[in-house]
Amino acid sequence: MKIGIMGSGAVGSFFGSFLTEAVHDVRYIARGAHLAEMNKNGLSIVRENKKITIYQTFSENVEALADCELILFCVKSGDTKETAEKLKEVIHESAYVMTLQNGVNNEETLVEVFGKDRVLSAAVYVQASVESPGVIKQSGRYRLVIGALSDGGQEAAKKISVLLNEAQIPADCSQQIMLRKWKKYLFSLIFNPLSAATDRTIGQILEDPHLREIAAMIGSETIEIAALSGYPLGEEDIEIAFQNAEFARKHTTSMLQDVRKGKVTEADELIGYLINKASVYKKSLNTVKTVYYLLKSREKNL
Template sequence: MARQLRQSVSPDTPILLMQNGVSNEEIAMEYLNKSCLYTAAVYLTARMTEPGIIETSGKPRLTIGSLDSGNKEKAKFLTHLFNEAGIQSKTSSNIMRAKWKKLLWNVTFNPLSAYAGVTVGQIIDHPKLRETAERALVEGMQIASYKGFIFQDELIYQIFKGARKADTHYTSMLQDRVNGKQLEIEAICGYFLKEATKLGVSIPVIQSLYQNLAALEKETSPKNPLHIEN
C-alpha cells in the first residue's frame, strides 16, 4: 500500500496511519517522506452486531503524533481537526511509545482471549489465564526495551487495572474468531517473534500463543465460526 501510495500523493501530503501494531510505521518510512508521516493510537471499543451494523461503547479516543519530531505543530493541527469533528483526541510528543503501550495491552489480552474463547474479565478472574496473560505482557515488555521503549513493572498493574473497564469486552481478535475471519496474529504476535529471533531472545508464551492461533486459524472459517456460551 505504501509503495502504491507514493506514486499517488505529493511529497508534502500528510499521511496518518491508524493501524494496530508498530511495524506499519517502519514500513511506511521506507517508501514515504518521514516528515509527512503521522500515526495514531486508536482506542475504540466496538462490535459488529450484524452485517453493516457496528455498535460502539464509550467514546472513541485518538492519540496522534508525528514520526518526525520537528512536526509537532502539524500533529497538533491534525488533533484539532479530529476534536472539531467530535472525536476526542490528544497530541503526543512520543507517539511510538503510546503505540507500544497499546500493543502491549493487545498482546496481553487479544491472543489469549481468541485462543481460550473468553472475555477480558474472564482472563483477569481466572488464575491460570491471568498468569499466562501477565507472562505474555512481561515478554512483550522485554522486546519493547530492546527497541528502546522501556516500561517499569508498574505498567503491569496499570494494564490490568485499566482492563477492568472492559470486563465483558470481546477483544477484536476474539470477534474475528467468532465470525470466522482472519486473525490479526502477525501484527500482534508475529512482530514480537520476528524481533525476538533477531535478538536471540526467547519468548515462549507469545510463541505458543502464535502457534496455537495459527493452527486454530486453519480451522476458522465463515462455515465454521466459534460459538461462545455466556
Template sequence: MHSYKNKNFLVFGTGAVGGYYGGLLVKAGYDVTFIARGKNYISLKEKGLTLIRDEKKENYKIKIFEATRELETFDYIFICVKSKDTLEAAKSIKENIGKDTTVVSFQNGVENEEIIASIIGKDKVIGGLVFVASKLIEPGTIKQAGYNGGLIGELNCKITPRIETLAAIMQDSGIDCKISKDINGDLWNKLVWNASFNPISVYTGKTVDEILMDPKLYKLTKDIMTEVRDVALAHGYNVRPDTVEFNLKRSKGFKGFKTSMLQDFEQGKQLELDELVGIVVKKAHEKNMTVPNIEDLYNKVKQKITVKT
C-alpha cells in the first residue's frame, strides 16, 4: 500500500469520537495534533491519551493544545465537536487551512458541513459519519465497544483522490472507513436513527435495547423514523428505501448502549436537541408537512430539560 505517513492531522475536539479516531491514527504512526479544553485538556497534557478496547488499555503521548493559533497548516482537519460548536470551530481553524487542506465533519446532524463551508469554502469540506460506540469515561480516557467504522464522502458525490487517500489512511489505522457516493443522503439515513433514539432515550431514561424491547416505544421509534424519512424524501435527499428497517435492525446489537444525548443529559451538558430533532420539525414545516410524533417528543424533551435546569 502507498505510504501516507507524511500527512498531518488536526483533531479539533478530543472527546469520544475525536480522541478515538485520533488515537488510532497516532498508534498507526501518523502525525496528529489534538485540540481539547478544560479538565480533558489538562489530563491529556499530563497523562496522555488512554484508549480502552476489548478491555485492553493503551496510552499514547500526544501533541495537545487548547487553541489552534500559532499552529501550522494541516493536510486533514477533523471537526469532532458538538453541532452547537461547529461555527466557532470553523472560525478557529481558518488560519490552519493550507492550499490542499481537507476538513472533515465527524459530527451528528445534517447541517455541519454547510456551516463549515460557509466559513472556509465548500471545496475544502467533505462529509463524515461516525459508526463507533465510544465513550469518554473520564478526562483523557476513551472506552470503545462495538462498532469501529466511519463513512466519508464528497459533498458533490464524486470519488476523488483526497477521499480515497483518507479512506486508505483510516483503514491503515484500523478504522473500517468506507466511501459514500451520496454523503448527504447518508447523513439523513443516520439522522433517522439519531432523531428517534436520542430524544426517546432522554425522555424515558432507557438504553437502546430497552427501547426496542418495549412494544410502545418500539412503535414510537418506528413512527418517528418514518416521519424523518418522509421529510428527507420531500427535500430530495436520497435516503435508502429501507432506512427505517435498516436502522432498527442495526440497533439490535446495541446492548446496554446509552445514546450520546442521554449521556449528555445525565451529565448536565447542553443537548443537541435542535440539531438532531428540531431540524426535522423545521424541515417538515418548510414543506407544510405534519410530523406529530417527533414534534410532540421534541416539545416534551425541551420541557424536561427546562424542568431539570
C-alpha cells in the first residue's frame, strides 16, 4: 500500500518505520533540521536496544502524498486545519486519513475537510521522542486502537487494522473509538500539562504527593466534562490512568519535550478544548485552569 506520514515526528516516524519494513511504499513529510538529516543519513529508529535506519521518500512537499491510499495524520493540533486543507488539494478522493494526534477534537476538523466516511482515528500508546534530528527513540510497550467515525468507514478500519498487525504494529479495532480517545485524553490531561508546567516526568509526579493530588483533581474535573459530552468516564478510569502511568515513569511527556526544546506546546488545543466545553456546560475547572495558566506563563518565558 502507498502510505503517507503527514508529520514525521516521533509518533509518525516510529509507526511508519514498521510499515516501511513491511515493504509498503511509505512517504514521510517533515521539515527543518529533522528533514535535512533524514535526507542526508536516513531515518534512524531506536526501538529499545535495537536500531534500524530506513531510506525512503522524505520531503516537505505534500504533493509527494498525491497517490497515497492512506495518510497517517500526525501534525501538531494547532496545524490541523491548515495542513488538512493543503492535503485535500493533492490526495485522491478515495484516500483515507487516520489521525494519530493527541486530544479528541482533531477529528471534528478533519471531518469538516474530508467528510466523515474518510476519516479514521487512532488512540496511540507509545513512549517515543525525537532524540536528535533524524533519530527517534522509543521504549516500553506500544500499540494502537483504531476505529471509524461512521458506518461507511468501518470496513476500511478493519482492513487497516489487519495491515498494521501484519506490519508488527499491535492494533485493535474499536467500534467506540471516540470513547477510547477520551480515555487516552484523560491520561494525557492528568499528566501532560502538569509535567510541562512543573518540569517533572510522570514518575516524579507519581512520587510527589502534592503533584499526585493535583493530577487526581485534574482527572476528576475531566471525567465530569466527559460525561456531559456523552462519554461516561468514571473514577475507575482515573485509577486505570494512574496504573498505566506506572509503566511510563521515566517518560518525558510530549508537552515537557516541547518546553525543554523552547517550543510552544499544544496547551491551547488540548486543554483549551476542555475549558471551552466546560464553559458550555457552565462548569468550573479550577485545577485544570490553574495548571493551564502556569504552563502558558512558562511558554511566555521560553
